[in-house]
Amino acid sequence: MRRLPGNLKAGMAVVALVLLVGAAAPLLAPYDPAEQLDPVAARYRPPGTVLTAVHLSDGTWRLADRVERVPEGLAIERLGRREVLPESRWTSIDRRVFLLGTDRFGRDLWSRMVHGARVSLSVGLLAVALALTLGVAVGSAAALGGPLVDSVLMRLVDALLAFPWIFLMILLSSLFQPDTLALVLLMGSFNWMGISRLTRAEILGLERREFVVAARSIGQTPLKVLFRHLLPNALTPVLVRATLTIGTLILLESSLSFLGMGIQPPTPTWGNMVAEGRDAMGQAWWIVTFPGAALAVTVIAFNLLGDGLRDLLDPRHDVKERTERPAAMLPPA
Numbered sequence: 001m002r003r004l005p006g007n008l009k010a011g012m013a014v015v016a017l018v019l020l021v022g023a024a025a026p027l028l029a030p031y032d033p034a035e036q037l038d039p040v041a042a043r044y045r046p047p048g049t050v051l052t053a054v055h056l057s058d059g060t061w062r063l064a065d066r067v068e069r070v071p072e073g074l075a076i077e078r079l080g081r082r083e084v085l086p087e088s089r090w091t092s093i094d095r096r097v098f099l100l101g102t103d104r105f106g107r108d109l110w111s112r113m114v115h116g117a118r119v120s121l122s123v124g125l126l127a128v129a130l131a132l133t134l135g136v137a138v139g140s141a142a143a144l145g146g147p148l149v150d151s152v153l154m155r156l157v158d159a160l161l162a163f164p165w166i167f168l169m170i171l172l173s174s175l176f177q178p179d180t181l182a183l184v185l186l187m188g189s190f191n192w193m194g195i196s197r198l199t200r201a202e203i204l205g206l207e208r209r210e211f212v213v214a215a216r217s218i219g220q221t222p223l224k225v226l227f228r229h230l231l232p233n234a235l236t237p238v239l240v241r242a243t244l245t246i247g248t249l250i251l252l253e254s255s256l257s258f259l260g261m262g263i264q265p266p267t268p269t270w271g272n273m274v275a276e277g278r279d280a281m282g283q284a285w286w287i288v289t290f291p292g293a294a295l296a297v298t299v300i301a302f303n304l305l306g307d308g309l310r311d312l313l314d315p316r317h318d319v320k321e322r323t324e325r326p327a328a329m330l331p332p333a
Contacts, residue, residue: 008308014301018294022118029111030097034266037096038063041078042106044284045098052076053094054085063106067093101286103276113291116268120295123184123263124250130188131249132242135195136235140226142196143203154200157193165190169252173261183262187249198241202234240310247302254295270295 021028036042037053041063045051052067054076062085064076073086074093100109142153169190172178178186206212207230215225256262257271265272270291277287 005308005311007304008312011301011303011305011308014297015305018117018298018301019121021114022121025114025118028114029108030099031108031111033107033112033115033268035111036105036107037061039104039106042098042102043104044280044287045102045106046284047099047101047109047286049098049101051096051098053096054090055092055094056085056090057088063096100290101284103273103284103287104280109273109286109290112268112273113270113294116270116273116291117294117298119180119263119267119269120250120253120271121298123180123187123253123269124246126184127187127191127249127253128242128246130184131192131245132195132238134188134192136199136231136238137196138192139196139199140203140231143200143207144222144226150200154197157196160190161193169256170259170261173256177264178262180263180267183253183256187252191245191249195238195241195245199234199238202237203230206230206233236313237310240306240313243309244303244306247299247306250302251295251299 038061042051051063051065054062054064054067054074056062062076062078064078066077068075070084072084074090075082075084077083098108098110100113102109103112138153138157142150142157145153169186172186173183176182203226212225212229215229220228253262254269254271254274257269258275260272260275262271263269265276273291274288274295277284277291281288
């Protein structure tokens with residue numbers, strides 16, 4: 001661990017924490033992220049608010065700032081007014097702690113944030129997996145398919161890179177209001193071109209290496225050469241590029257959700273949570289601050305992870321670091 005770059009260790013720690021929170025969302029969230037017990041009384045409650053939830057006999061709830069047993073039944077203070085509920089009108093009492101406050105519908109912000117982490121991370125990771133699969137497949141086919149196939153595929157990639165795909169994504173998202181799976185397919189289908197060019201360049205550089213020539217000379221099939229020798233050696237920079245792309249796609253999903261063209265409420269994502277709180281920043285700053293901070297930290301962590309992997313796996317970086325080290329720091333001969 002001491003030999004790992006500092007940015008890699010920081011990125012790994014934060015990414016592991018965010019992934020753990022997303023995976024354990026049902027255990028970490030105390031309440032249903034879409035639950036609205038009492039939207040009027042719980043609206044825009046600040047972080048750390050503690051309310052008493054009174055379950056009424058008709059199945060509804062009342063959230064009160066203070067509850068007291070009186071001879072007539074149960075006295076509750078709610079929205080600055082006192083109300084007495086007879087014994088026949090309520091069945092149970094519960095304590096509600098809103099760790100990060102509530103939104104305009106009285107929903108618990110912490111519960112929505114941890115479930116939103118699961119959605120945002122799932123979209124980013126699955127979209128990158130799709131883009132990685134498409135990019136590696138197209139790049140490998142272009143490198144090994146001969147001049148004609150290479151020319152056709154690379155001109156297609158050039159045309160797609162020149163096309164303003166972000167506007168097409170916004171158009172498709174606004175027309176069809178995609179769900180999670182459709183958004184993953186949409187984002188993954190428009191982010192594989194850079195990976196394909198990188199894969200092609202790496203395979204073309206490896207094709208003339210001695211170990212590849214030796215594998216072909218002993219009669220190994222092209223597919224066996226590809227999967228056993230070329231791809232394992234070409235995937236290091238490709239995986240670094242994919243790691244950096246994860247943060248970009250998480251930010252893209254949040255941007256589309258913020259514009260109302262991504263995952264639709266009541267499903268929580270960090271993007272639509274920020275969008276829901278933008279009109280109430282003056283009176284409820286926490287609705288925008290906490291999801292926005294989580295989004296920023298996650299994107300920065302994936303970027304640190306990608307930079308750290310590049311520093312760790314690129315031998316040229318280590319050679320450059322040794323040559324640029326001051327003479328006093330060099331080990332004795």
